[in-house]
Amino acid sequence: MHNVLIDHLSTAVVQLNLELRIEYLNPAAEMMLAISRRRIYGHKINQAFIEDEDNTDSLKSAIASGYPYTKREAEVTLPNGKKLLIDYTVTPIMGAVSSTESLLIELYPRDHMKRISQEDELIVNHQTSKELVRGLAHEIKNPLGGIRGAAQLISRAFKDEALKDYTQVIIEESDRLRDLVDRLLGPRQLPQNKELNIHKVIERVNQLISVEAADQLTILRDYDPSIPNLIADESQLIQALLNITRNAMQALLEDEETLEKNITIVTRALRQFTIGTKRHRLVCCISIIDNGPGIPEPLLKTLFYPMVSGRPDGTGLGLSIAQSIVHQHNGLIECNSEQHKTEFNIYLPIETTI
Numbered sequence: 001m002h003n004v005l006i007d008h009l010s011t012a013v014v015q016l017n018l019e020l021r022i023e024y025l026n027p028a029a030e031m032m033l034a035i036s037r038r039r040i041y042g043h044k045i046n047q048a049f050i051e052d053e054d055n056t057d058s059l060k061s062a063i064a065s066g067y068p069y070t071k072r073e074a075e076v077t078l079p080n081g082k083k084l085l086i087d088y089t090v091t092p093i094m095g096a097v098s099s100t101e102s103l104l105i106e107l108y109p110r111d112h113m114k115r116i117s118q119e120d121e122l123i124v125n126h127q128t129s130k131e132l133v134r135g136l137a138h139e140i141k142n143p144l145g146g147i148r149g150a151a152q153l154i155s156r157a158f159k160d161e162a163l164k165d166y167t168q169v170i171i172e173e174s175d176r177l178r179d180l181v182d183r184l185l186g187p188r189q190l191p192q193n194k195e196l197n198i199h200k201v202i203e204r205v206n207q208l209i210s211v212e213a214a215d216q217l218t219i220l221r222d223y224d225p226s227i228p229n230l231i232a233d234e235s236q237l238i239q240a241l242l243n244i245t246r247n248a249m250q251a252l253l254e255d256e257e258t259l260e261k262n263i264t265i266v267t268r269a270l271r272q273f274t275i276g277t278k279r280h281r282l283v284c285c286i287s288i289i290d291n292g293p294g295i296p297e298p299l300l301k302t303l304f305y306p307m308v309s310g311r312p313d314g315t316g317l318g319l320s321i322a323q324s325i326v327h328q329h330n331g332l333i334e335c336n337s338e339q340h341k342t343e344f345n346i347y348l349p350i351e352t353t354i
Contacts (some may be wrong), residue, residue, distance in 0.1 A: 012107040015093075020045050020059055023102065032107060034080055035085035045105075049076040049084070059090060063100045068094045085110040140181050148174040172272055191233035191328055196239075198230055198348075199223055200282055203266055205241045209249050209263070217252050227269045227284055231351045232329050240325040241286070243318035244333070244344050248290035251342070255293045258340070264289040275332050275347055286346040295337040303335055 006013055012029035016022060021044055025037050033048050040048055045059070051074055062069060076084050087108040095101035126182040148171055155167035206219050245263065266287040273283040295303065304323045305321040323333050331348040 012109075014045070014048070014105040014107065016045055016059070016103040016105065018063055018100065018102070018141050020056065020103075022048060029107065032084070032086075032109060033077055034082070037191070047079070049078055051076050051302065059103060062092050062103060066094060066100055068092060121340070144174050144178055144181075148188075161199060191236055193233055194232050194315065195229045195231055196234050198227060198286065199225075200287065201237050202241065202267070203235060204238055205245055206265065208242060209245050212246070215247050217249065217263060220262055220264040222264060222266040224267050224269055227267055228282070228350055230284060230348060232348065233325075236325045236328070238321070240322040242345070243290070243322040244288050247318055248288060248292065248342065248344075251292040252290055258291060260291070262291050269350070270347075273347065275330065275349065278330075280349040282350040284348045284350050286348070288344045290342050291340045292342060294339045294342055295335070300335060300337060304333070
């Protein structure tokens with residue numbers, strides 16, 4: 001009966017003998033480690049997963065002492081090359097003569113909780129920055145209107161054309177600041193939703209980027225053709241994807257070290273996926289990956305804030321506007337970056353009705 005109970009646990013459980021060979025693992029462990037228990041029985045634990053720091057000495061120490069221990073946020077590599085962030089507890093199983101007969105390892109995935117925490121932080125930061133910009137826009141646009149109106153009245157009173165040129169500068173700069181504030185606010189209209197094919201949107205963006213890059217980089221495609229149509233605003237999605245892909249293009253073109261400059265576009269359908277606090281039956285994930293220099297770690301946390309840019313001539317509005325557009329579609333954008341691999345993941349719920 002106890003074997004049936006363990007097989008039905010959602011916690012991953014692995015049992016090792018004194019030689020650190022696998023004697024048993026339950027279905028939850030099979031799913032987490034992406035291995036078959038029939039094939040792994042009798043093999044060393046490092047055939048199931050490899051920890052970045054060798055844990056063999058710790059396991060042997062637990063056998064010798066009989067004391068359990070817990071490891072937090074251990075990064076392990078699976079046989080298929082995938083990396084996982086896990087917590088695990090090692091418990092020695094004592095025999096009749098008070099000596100250790102085997103080890104029981106309980107594994108708890110941390111990646112899911114970490115992603116939820118990061119998502120919550122992104123959503124809160126986006127809402128905070130949006131409210132801040134709205135308040136700031138109100139305080140800026142009101143006096144700007146007064147300045148522009150006063151400059152127009154003064155211009156009419158002047159007969160000297162040279163003096164009118166000065167008032168025209170005031171009017172033009174006021175208009176420029178107003179346009180900047182409008183761009184900070186993002187899309188000013190609600191999405192004009194209709195049924196669309198996401199790959200048609202992506203190909204339109206790829207076409208624009210190819211023209212701008214003038215054959216200086218390669219766009220690679222890895223599409224899932226089974227993704228159903230989305231209900232979304234086509235022009236807004238083009239703008240959001242273009243902002244992200246253009247950033248990748250600019251980073252690559254400015255990078256002198258990377259010789260083969262590639263942008264890879266990957267689409268996948270994710271089932272039972274949670275965005276924020278809402279679980280969606282089906283979600284479209286669009287990944288935009290470049291092999292450029294990467295984004296500095298300090299910049300990653302503020303990447304989607306308005307006016308934040310890693311480029312000297314950047315406006316810092318592209319990613320903020322993209323996040324606003326995707327948020328209007330009940331989606332989310334995440335970013336992970338390391339040297340020679342920066343990945344933006346756009347998650348869009350696939351709704352069945354408008």
